[in-house]
Amino acid sequence: MSNTTGSATWLRRLLIGTGVTLSVLLLLTPLLLIFIAAFASGVGGIISNLQDADMLHAIGLTLLVAGLTVPINLIFGTLIAWCVTRFTFPGRRLLLTLIDIPFAVSPVVAGLLYLLLYGSNGPFATWLDAADLQLMFAWPGLVMVTVFVSCPFVVKELVPLMSTLGTEQEEAAVLLGASGWQVFWQITFPNIRWALLYGVILTNARAVGEFGAVSVVSGTIRGQTNTLPLHIELLQQDYNTTGAFIAAALLTLMAIATLVVKAVLQWRMHR
Amino acid sequence: MSAWRSKSVLPGFTISLGSSLFFIGLVILLPLTGLVIQVAELSWQDYWAIISDPRVVASYKVTASAALVASIFNLFFGLLMAWILTRYRFPGRVLLDGLMDLPFALPTAVAGLTLAALFATQGWFGQYLALWDIKVSYTWLGIVVAMVFTSVPFVVRTVQPVLEEFGPEYEEASATLGASPWQTFWHVIFPEIKPALLMGTALSFTRSLGEFGAVIFIAGNIPWQTEVTSLMIFIRLQEFDYAAAAAIASVVLLVSLILLFVINGIQQRYQHISGALK
Amino acid sequence: MSIGIERIRKSFGSFVALQDINLQLPSGELTALLGPSGSGKTTLLRIIAGLEQADSGLIRFNDEDISQRHVAERGVGFVFQHYALFKHMTVFENVAYGLTVKPKKYRPANAEIAKKVHNLLELVQLGWTADRYPAQLSGGQRQRIALARALAVEPKVLLLDEPFGALDAKVRAELRRWLRRLHDEIHVTSVFVTHDQEEALEVADRIVVMNKGRIEQQGTPEHVYDNPANPFVYEFLGNVNLFHARVKQGQSQIGNIALASPEYNNQDEQQGLAYVRPHEIDVFSAPQADAIKVKLDLITIVGPVVRLEALDESTGQLIHIELPKEQFKTLQLQQADTAWLLPRYSKVFLGEGI
Numbered sequence A: 001m002s003n004t005t006g007s008a009t010w011l012r013r014l015l016i017g018t019g020v021t022l023s024v025l026l027l028l029t030p031l032l033l034i035f036i037a038a039f040a041s042g043v044g045g046i047i048s049n050l051q052d053a054d055m056l057h058a059i060g061l062t063l064l065v066a067g068l069t070v071p072i073n074l075i076f077g078t079l080i081a082w083c084v085t086r087f088t089f090p091g092r093r094l095l096l097t098l099i100d101i102p103f104a105v106s107p108v109v110a111g112l113l114y115l116l117l118y119g120s121n122g123p124f125a126t127w128l129d130a131a132d133l134q135l136m137f138a139w140p141g142l143v144m145v146t147v148f149v150s151c152p153f154v155v156k157e158l159v160p161l162m163s164t165l166g167t168e169q170e171e172a173a174v175l176l177g178a179s180g181w182q183v184f185w186q187i188t189f190p191n192i193r194w195a196l197l198y199g200v201i202l203t204n205a206r207a208v209g210e211f212g213a214v215s216v217v218s219g220t221i222r223g224q225t226n227t228l229p230l231h232i233e234l235l236q237q238d239y240n241t242t243g244a245f246i247a248a249a250l251l252t253l254m255a256i257a258t259l260v261v262k263a264v265l266q267w268r269m270h271r
Numbered sequence B: 001m002s003a004w005r006s007k008s009v010l011p012g013f014t015i016s017l018g019s020s021l022f023f024i025g026l027v028i029l030l031p032l033t034g035l036v037i038q039v040a041e042l043s044w045q046d047y048w049a050i051i052s053d054p055r056v057v058a059s060y061k062v063t064a065s066a067a068l069v070a071s072i073f074n075l076f077f078g079l080l081m082a083w084i085l086t087r088y089r090f091p092g093r094v095l096l097d098g099l100m101d102l103p104f105a106l107p108t109a110v111a112g113l114t115l116a117a118l119f120a121t122q123g124w125f126g127q128y129l130a131l132w133d134i135k136v137s138y139t140w141l142g143i144v145v146a147m148v149f150t151s152v153p154f155v156v157r158t159v160q161p162v163l164e165e166f167g168p169e170y171e172e173a174s175a176t177l178g179a180s181p182w183q184t185f186w187h188v189i190f191p192e193i194k195p196a197l198l199m200g201t202a203l204s205f206t207r208s209l210g211e212f213g214a215v216i217f218i219a220g221n222i223p224w225q226t227e228v229t230s231l232m233i234f235i236r237l238q239e240f241d242y243a244a245a246a247a248i249a250s251v252v253l254l255v256s257l258i259l260l261f262v263i264n265g266i267q268q269r270y271q272h273i274s275g276a277l278k
Numbered sequence C: 001m002s003i004g005i006e007r008i009r010k011s012f013g014s015f016v017a018l019q020d021i022n023l024q025l026p027s028g029e030l031t032a033l034l035g036p037s038g039s040g041k042t043t044l045l046r047i048i049a050g051l052e053q054a055d056s057g058l059i060r061f062n063d064e065d066i067s068q069r070h071v072a073e074r075g076v077g078f079v080f081q082h083y084a085l086f087k088h089m090t091v092f093e094n095v096a097y098g099l100t101v102k103p104k105k106y107r108p109a110n111a112e113i114a115k116k117v118h119n120l121l122e123l124v125q126l127g128w129t130a131d132r133y134p135a136q137l138s139g140g141q142r143q144r145i146a147l148a149r150a151l152a153v154e155p156k157v158l159l160l161d162e163p164f165g166a167l168d169a170k171v172r173a174e175l176r177r178w179l180r181r182l183h184d185e186i187h188v189t190s191v192f193v194t195h196d197q198e199e200a201l202e203v204a205d206r207i208v209v210m211n212k213g214r215i216e217q218q219g220t221p222e223h224v225y226d227n228p229a230n231p232f233v234y235e236f237l238g239n240v241n242l243f244h245a246r247v248k249q250g251q252s253q254i255g256n257i258a259l260a261s262p263e264y265n266n267q268d269e270q271q272g273l274a275y276v277r278p279h280e281i282d283v284f285s286a287p288q289a290d291a292i293k294v295k296l297d298l299i300t301i302v303g304p305v306v307r308l309e310a311l312d313e314s315t316g317q318l319i320h321i322e323l324p325k326e327q328f329k330t331l332q333l334q335q336a337d338t339a340w341l342l343p344r345y346s347k348v349f350l351g352e353g354i
């Protein structure tokens, strides 16, 4: 650094010291606590908690929800980004604002929106009953609200990148006779794949961790509609704090993996 | 339609526009109408009675005041972090940078559970705070802590790129002209980052207003004192009073949509000013 | 293949980018579209290629209306200003792309593709770059690869948007001579965009000067340079001095200097503006009858040429002059000296305030 004067060094130390201390207290300590608390009853405790049928079911359901949400948001997110960055049409800006709504809406409100529409008092109730379809308080509802809360991620990663990339490479490919499919897979995709993966990672983290929206439409039926974050709350209410922290530690591992992949991807994209 | 398509030779206009409209319509707009229908069934008096119920009003106050304090804290903390991450090189900087994103990656329920344990009276932090007679768990302060944690990245991640972009030459130029560090900050740096700072804080505030998972673990949810509005909606639902839940939700939704437009507005002005971020 | 452009109009919203463009480009010629920034050159080129649709008018290739035909079926090669190379593909893959995306029925065998690509790379003198990525090439090399890629599909028309725009002066000059030679070799009807008049004059068979979405003039470079149709073309084709002049019966007068203006043979006395190029002015170190007396403000020696900025103290006008260094030396003039000027030739456009 170019700071040579005494007061600048002093200021610098003060700022770094404050920032690091606060970050450690606020962000790093909680991480440590999670793992220490998860190991409170030893490895045996972890194994027995993980073998619990409800825990296993919660893990499975969480994977199912994320496994359906991610591809849906990946496909539609890419189509939306393609539409708003590759064409000009009236209402383009509005479309971009609408896709932001899920990030602004409180998760509980998001869950409520779906409950009101597809629940037993909603406008589709008779129709759903007749078809014997249970959406709310069942896994389809969990997927629906999770799609809602996490749909902007892919779009928000792709739109700025695809706007800066411009359309010349794609136009060049069309001129050389490439079909639409070839243009996307051979020209566009290689240029956006890291951003796409980044969007997927963020979507996945949110899908796995969503709490508010999911808790509204789940009804928290043990062993049926309980995702891992909801299961944490149940375990804690059962005074099984260790169990709660073991579930939390699983989710934290996912979060750490997300951060690592994110860092790697950002590094790749900047090259 | 053909006039639209003629604007570009690139393929996929019909299919991408069609699926965008289908998706946004089905996933975002249709559910919003569900709320409107539900609320429209209430008479104006009933609607007003529900949303101005004293316990609900108390929850507005708790939520808004905690969100305000949390976002102001994050304004300063985020600025500090963005500054040291862009302007200084020190061991562990890269790790610290990565750590800033933790609150977005960590499920909110995990954050809530952990913060509640840290600040419990026998917790790692709680036991020391108890010496000063400061109670965080089951108080308004706990709500603030949860909101601070979950919205840390907003200010950092909006200010950081701006600081990176104009580089230290700015401050150095100002310093060579004889300005004090404080003058440099106030006259040179602050005007540059003001829009980003404003946007980050607004985002942080919006997020905090709606925060639920982290808050309910630590807040204790004592009626009149530590109930946030999201929880009020949840409680009405558990009472199967869908109409009341919808009415309160409509208030929250309206506020979030207004904030969304404000943030979009800042972002557009911001693009005009620096032309940079995205 | 000849290109016919008929009554082409194009607007973006309320902004008219092209108005009523009519142009015939004969087969095998190299045409330069010349004009200032924003004059609609790129737009016209993209309409010819089919990347953009005109609001009205037709494009014909060999008298056949192809306006409704899709880009890929027009058989045009297009070179983008910023190359638009596929950066995740090697040079070889880039050049081969147009061949590899052909439907199976028409696709040449791999060996044939490889042979063709290598021939093209030899043609652009970059055979050794086949396995490199675009990022590992210089700007001029990328430009030539972009050209090879466009040529791979054997286009009947080649369109180049500011092919040398992003290059430094020396590479530009080399590359444009190279392009001329290449064109003489392959003889495909080509159009290239530029806003550098020197480039257009040097390389093209025909130049088309555009301004504000219209064609100001077209013709061979020599014709256009010697007979600019209007003040805009005059000013655009290089530095020029403007003098007030009076025209009468085939003569124009700048001050007391009389010059021939045969195009105004039957003209009654009229005011006008005389355009005189810097190298069309004689300089004297001793007084001359009727000459303009000036003070030499600035003398710049640029290689074999000397540029003078001379101030006419009576009018305050700054006059630009260019002359060979040898000739300047014999005059033995220094900065701040007084000199006398006589324009040799001028072109007058009637009217007062152009």
Ligand SMILES: Nc1ncnc2c1ncn2[C@@H]1O[C@H](COP(=O)(O)OP(=O)(O)OP(=O)(O)O)[C@@H](O)[C@H]1O
Pocket: C012, C015, C017, C035, C036, C037, C038, C039, C040, C041, C042, C043, C044, C195
């Ligand atoms: N897609 C578009 N939308 C709106 N306006 C456009 C669009 N493309 C071009 N224009 C406008 O049309 C005019 C002509 O643009 P064009 O790109 O053809 O100019 P040009 O002669 O190629 O200029 P340059 O030398 O700067 O490349 C410009 O004023 C430009 O702003």
Ligand SMILES: [Mg+2]
Pocket: C041, C042, C043, C161
């Ligand atoms: Mg152009």
